[in-house]
Amino acid sequence: MKIGSKQKLIRAALVCALAFTASVALATDPLPSWNEGPAKKAIVEFVTKVTTAGSPDFVPVPERIATFDNDGTLWCEQPMPVQLYFALDRVKALAPQHPEWTTQEPFASLLKGNVQTALAGGDPAVVELMMATHAGMTTVEFEQIVKDWIPTAKHPKTGKLFTEMAYQPMLELLAYLRANGFKTFIVSGGGIEFMRPWADKVYGIPPEQVVGSSIKTKFEMRDGKPVLVRLPELNFIDDKGGKPVGINQQIGRRPLMAFGNSDGDREMLEYTEGGSGARFELLVLHDDAAREYAYGPAKGLPNVKLGAFTQALYDQAQKDDWTVVSMKNDWKTVFPPEAAAVTAIDILLEPDAAMLQHAAANNARLLAVFPKGFALDATHRPHITLVQRFVRTADLDKVYAAAGKVLADANVNNMKLEAFKYYYAPAGAVGVAGICAKPTREILKLQADIIVAVQPFTVETGPIDAFIAPHDDPATDAAIIQYVSTFVPKMSG
Amino acid sequence: MKIGSKQKLIRAALVCALAFTASVALATDPLPSWNEGPAKKAIVEFVTKVTTAGSPDFVPVPERIATFDNDGTLWCEQPMPVQLYFALDRVKALAPQHPEWTTQEPFASLLKGNVQTALAGGDPAVVELMMATHAGMTTVEFEQIVKDWIPTAKHPKTGKLFTEMAYQPMLELLAYLRANGFKTFIVSGGGIEFMRPWADKVYGIPPEQVVGSSIKTKFEMRDGKPVLVRLPELNFIDDKGGKPVGINQQIGRRPLMAFGNSDGDREMLEYTEGGSGARFELLVLHDDAAREYAYGPAKGLPNVKLGAFTQALYDQAQKDDWTVVSMKNDWKTVFPPEAAAVTAIDILLEPDAAMLQHAAANNARLLAVFPKGFALDATHRPHITLVQRFVRTADLDKVYAAAGKVLADANVNNMKLEAFKYYYAPAGAVGVAGICAKPTREILKLQADIIVAVQPFTVETGPIDAFIAPHDDPATDAAIIQYVSTFVPKMSG
Numbered sequence: 001m002k003i004g005s006k007q008k009l010i011r012a013a014l015v016c017a018l019a020f021t022a023s024v025a026l027a028t029d030p031l032p033s034w035n036e037g038p039a040k041k042a043i044v045e046f047v048t049k050v051t052t053a054g055s056p057d058f059v060p061v062p063e064r065i066a067t068f069d070n071d072g073t074l075w076c077e078q079p080m081p082v083q084l085y086f087a088l089d090r091v092k093a094l095a096p097q098h099p100e101w102t103t104q105e106p107f108a109s110l111l112k113g114n115v116q117t118a119l120a121g122g123d124p125a126v127v128e129l130m131m132a133t134h135a136g137m138t139t140v141e142f143e144q145i146v147k148d149w150i151p152t153a154k155h156p157k158t159g160k161l162f163t164e165m166a167y168q169p170m171l172e173l174l175a176y177l178r179a180n181g182f183k184t185f186i187v188s189g190g191g192i193e194f195m196r197p198w199a200d201k202v203y204g205i206p207p208e209q210v211v212g213s214s215i216k217t218k219f220e221m222r223d224g225k226p227v228l229v230r231l232p233e234l235n236f237i238d239d240k241g242g243k244p245v246g247i248n249q250q251i252g253r254r255p256l257m258a259f260g261n262s263d264g265d266r267e268m269l270e271y272t273e274g275g276s277g278a279r280f281e282l283l284v285l286h287d288d289a290a291r292e293y294a295y296g297p298a299k300g301l302p303n304v305k306l307g308a309f310t311q312a313l314y315d316q317a318q319k320d321d322w323t324v325v326s327m328k329n330d331w332k333t334v335f336p337p338e339a340a341a342v343t344a345i346d347i348l349l350e351p352d353a354a355m356l357q358h359a360a361a362n363n364a365r366l367l368a369v370f371p372k373g374f375a376l377d378a379t380h381r382p383h384i385t386l387v388q389r390f391v392r393t394a395d396l397d398k399v400y401a402a403a404g405k406v407l408a409d410a411n412v413n414n415m416k417l418e419a420f421k422y423y424y425a426p427a428g429a430v431g432v433a434g435i436c437a438k439p440t441r442e443i444l445k446l447q448a449d450i451i452v453a454v455q456p457f458t459v460e461t462g463p464i465d466a467f468i469a470p471h472d473d474p475a476t477d478a479a480i481i482q483y484v485s486t487f488v489p490k491m492s493g
Numbered sequence: 494m495k496i497g498s499k500q501k502l503i504r505a506a507l508v509c510a511l512a513f514t515a516s517v518a519l520a521t522d523p524l525p526s527w528n529e530g531p532a533k534k535a536i537v538e539f540v541t542k543v544t545t546a547g548s549p550d551f552v553p554v555p556e557r558i559a560t561f562d563n564d565g566t567l568w569c570e571q572p573m574p575v576q577l578y579f580a581l582d583r584v585k586a587l588a589p590q591h592p593e594w595t596t597q598e599p600f601a602s603l604l605k606g607n608v609q610t611a612l613a614g615g616d617p618a619v620v621e622l623m624m625a626t627h628a629g630m631t632t633v634e635f636e637q638i639v640k641d642w643i644p645t646a647k648h649p650k651t652g653k654l655f656t657e658m659a660y661q662p663m664l665e666l667l668a669y670l671r672a673n674g675f676k677t678f679i680v681s682g683g684g685i686e687f688m689r690p691w692a693d694k695v696y697g698i699p700p701e702q703v704v705g706s707s708i709k710t711k712f713e714m715r716d717g718k719p720v721l722v723r724l725p726e727l728n729f730i731d732d733k734g735g736k737p738v739g740i741n742q743q744i745g746r747r748p749l750m751a752f753g754n755s756d757g758d759r760e761m762l763e764y765t766e767g768g769s770g771a772r773f774e775l776l777v778l779h780d781d782a783a784r785e786y787a788y789g790p791a792k793g794l795p796n797v798k799l800g801a802f803t804q805a806l807y808d809q810a811q812k813d814d815w816t817v818v819s820m821k822n823d824w825k826t827v828f829p830p831e832a833a834a835v836t837a838i839d840i841l842l843e844p845d846a847a848m849l850q851h852a853a854a855n856n857a858r859l860l861a862v863f864p865k866g867f868a869l870d871a872t873h874r875p876h877i878t879l880v881q882r883f884v885r886t887a888d889l890d891k892v893y894a895a896a897g898k899v900l901a902d903a904n905v906n907n908m909k910l911e912a913f914k915y916y917y918a919p920a921g922a923v924g925v926a927g928i929c930a931k932p933t934r935e936i937l938k939l940q941a942d943i944i945v946a947v948q949p950f951t952v953e954t955g956p957i958d959a960f961i962a963p964h965d966d967p968a969t970d971a972a973i974i975q976y977v978s979t980f981v982p983k984m985s986g
Contacts, residue, residue: 053866210745214742217741226763250743
């Protein structure tokens with residue numbers, strides 16, 4: 001028997017972990033990056049009442065629609081919205097093909113590095129900039145341009161990737177709502193096709209759940225291939241009164257919960273509030289100059305050109321009982337831990353030869369009647385999980401040592417387990433089947449000892465990049481992260 | 494012990510049915526209303542290859558997007574699209590407020606019953622008709638108008654409700670695709686807000702998965718209430734080249750499968766075909782004058798004004814290897830069995846007092862740690878399901894008699910069952926827990942006898958209206974229908 005460690009394919013691991021499930025799920029905090037306080041309390045109370053069967057406020061799953069503004073609500077929008085950085089980089093990349101830009105505004109100023117001067121022209125300048133950089137190519141080409149840019153584009157102050165500046169508390173909130181049957185949507189003034197290429201990876205929000213501003217497109221055949229060409233003509237501005245219009249056009253349901261951070265979100269929140277029954281509205285107030293930015297002008301905070309949260313909006317929030325999040329007071333952390341720093345581990349026992357044979361025979365029988373199932377192969381190996389956790393990657397050697405000591409002391413090679421039944425747990429289209437072993441006193445002690453040994457190196461949760469398994473389904477990713485984050489205490493003992 | 498019968502809440506019934514699950518699922522025909530032939534074969538082969546793990550054509554679940562035209566593809570569009578009947582009825586209803594209509598075309602002809610004359614004005618006449626009947630109210634008001642109209646509106650030839658003229662083979666296809674991880678969308682030239690109020694109930698397609706033509710709307714406050722007002726101005730025509738544009742705007746992914754029936758769908762199918770990897774395109778050819786309508790003009794069928802399937806489209810389908818469905822040859826049935834004619838039954842045993850006590854105690858323990866769970870009450874009673882099936886409502890008395898005879902002969906009150914373990918099956922956010930009894934030879938025989946006794950009165954499947962339980966979640970509805978339809982042989986024996 002040897003220690004299998006590091007990251008494992010969690011789908012396979014689910015199988016045997018379940019064999020040790022001996023207690024009903026205990027409550028864990030779904031919003032660990034939120035401080036205890038009125039905002040967190042309001043969110044949890046609302047979600048609880050609309051999802052509790054028999055509650056007078058119960059809302060059926062299909063009507064659990066949550067809409068989120070993007071810039072300043074889900075990720076950082078200062079000192080300038082990310083899409084503007086994208087446009088500026090595109091101007092630089094396209095400049096060689098546009099010699100006239102050296103004298104033509106707003107391009108001339110931009111190319112000299114004078115962003116403020118370039119944008120002094122206001123909306124017309126911004127629209128001209130957008131059309132010059134966002135139109136003229138096919139939708140597939142534009143998607144690729146965004147996909148190439150986003151993993152390279154860093155914030156001027158923090159040096160982080162923009163995508164690493166999504167707010168950790170909001171990522172937890174998105175996951176919490178989805179775990180409670182909500183469909184989460186972005187409803188942003190930003191460009192719909194600028195957000196879609198990365199929104200799924202960063203927020204777990206798929207393309208069909210992104211509502212945004214758009215330019216017109218036109219279907220045509222180019223060299224016998226069907227394409228959509230992006231035209232330099234505005235189609236829809238998804239801001240202010242446009243947000244309810246966009247929601248109605250694309251979602252066709254009124255939100256149950258709506259989240260924003262600026263005056264551009266007012267009408268979305270009003271529209272949400274206007275629905276029947278219980279509804280929930282929230283605004284993020286950026287009052288945290290130390291960890292992010294502080295801007296209003298509400299409550300005397302500095303004013304900004306884009307993303308302003310006015311005193312009038314603040315007053316309306318008070319009057320209408322909208323929740324206002326103080327970033328400074330309500331958020332324990334602002335940005336996620338860095339991706340590379342966390343690894344998902346699975347410490348497991350390998351069954352003996354007799355058990356491996358049983359597993360192989362059962363798997364073959366199952367595949368004979370259901371060929372779509374998993375085969376037992378290098379990434380799907382029969383095993384007995386003791387613990388799954390997120391640990392700091394830098395501490396991996398210490399984790400090996402600590403777990404190794406416990407296993408050596410426990411004399412695991414002499415342990416015997418009695419297999420006594422099969423079980424099957426549906427998981428999406430496929431599900432997992434397994435063999436249940438009777439838990440013995442010594443193996444439960446072994447598990448408890450391992451948990452204690454690893455504890456000093458653990459962190460509460462981690463990103464999907466902490467796994468080595470392929471991950472291309474955000475729903476599965478979120479489930480796996482949730483599973484590993486809560487393995488202790490949910491699945492142990 | 495007594496016979497509980499008629500329709501039961503299936504969520505509760507799932508519990509004990511599982512106790513008898515002794516075999517892995519057997520293959521059942523997911524498309525029973527399709528004749529064996531090239532169209533059915535092409536569909537099943539495509540779905541199998543894109544959903545089989547390890548297949549070179551495997552497509553991850555989030556990319557399984559299927560788009561369906563509505564008029565003529567999902568429901569009958571002859572002699573005139575349903576939305577036109579709606580507009581005509583609206584003209585009649587609104588006429589008293591518009592005395593000018595008695596002399597103004599196209600209204601004057603319509604009010605005299607001369608539909609052909611009214612529509613002789615072509616598109617401008619149709620647009621004028623639409624604006625006069627579809628604009629001016631709020632979105633909520635319009636939704637209510639559609640909701641009030643649709644349960645009353647009948648086809649002039651068959652006398653059926655229009656919604657009863659959805660094609661049974663396409664309903665099965667929608668369910669089959671969803672069961673294989675597809676998201677199903679409507680992409681129709683029809684009005685988006687005309688379809689949304691009933692598409693979920695009729696097709697299982699929720700509002701956010703409906704793409705269609707639209708007029709502009711405007712957000713405003715009326716008497717302090719936020720509303721969206723429908724303006725008499727075209728916003729988007731979701732037809733021909735507009736279909737790929739609408740798909741890109743609202744879904745943001747290229748379809749993996751696309752289904753249509755007329756020249757208006759050509760570009761949607763081309764756009765689908767233009768994607769990378771395996772794709773699937775299908776056109777329904779209406780060549781069945783006996784059971785529905787026959788129109789082309791492809792293949793020498795009669796021509797029509799709206800919904801034409803030209804010879805050029807037919808030739809392109811041949812050249813591009815699109816599947817063409819012959820309604821006459823490929824469809825076993827065209828329309829669903831009438832709703833009232835089928836009832837879902839659950840023939841079950843009531844446990845004895847000792848077992849009821851155990852169930853109540855377990856339920857109380859579960860609720861203590863998980864208050865969102867189901868309580869054991871009048872609609873959630875502990876029971877042991879023997880069989881679930883759809884039967885003809887007219888035969889219910891015969892079903893009672895046949896089942897009663899078997900139960901009387903079997904002396905069920907003397908049967909003993911040994912409970913030996915608990916189980917839990919996740920089902921969405923909640924799941925069901927239960928107590929497993931060891932199957933005895935006599936109870937397995939009883940179950941087999943009951944199945945045989947009820948067999949003569951069964952039908953393969955039924956609509957959600959065959960249940961008395963509340964149904965407001967289409968995903969659950971589809972799962973329940975599938976579950977009962979396949980209970981024999983999947984869950985028995």
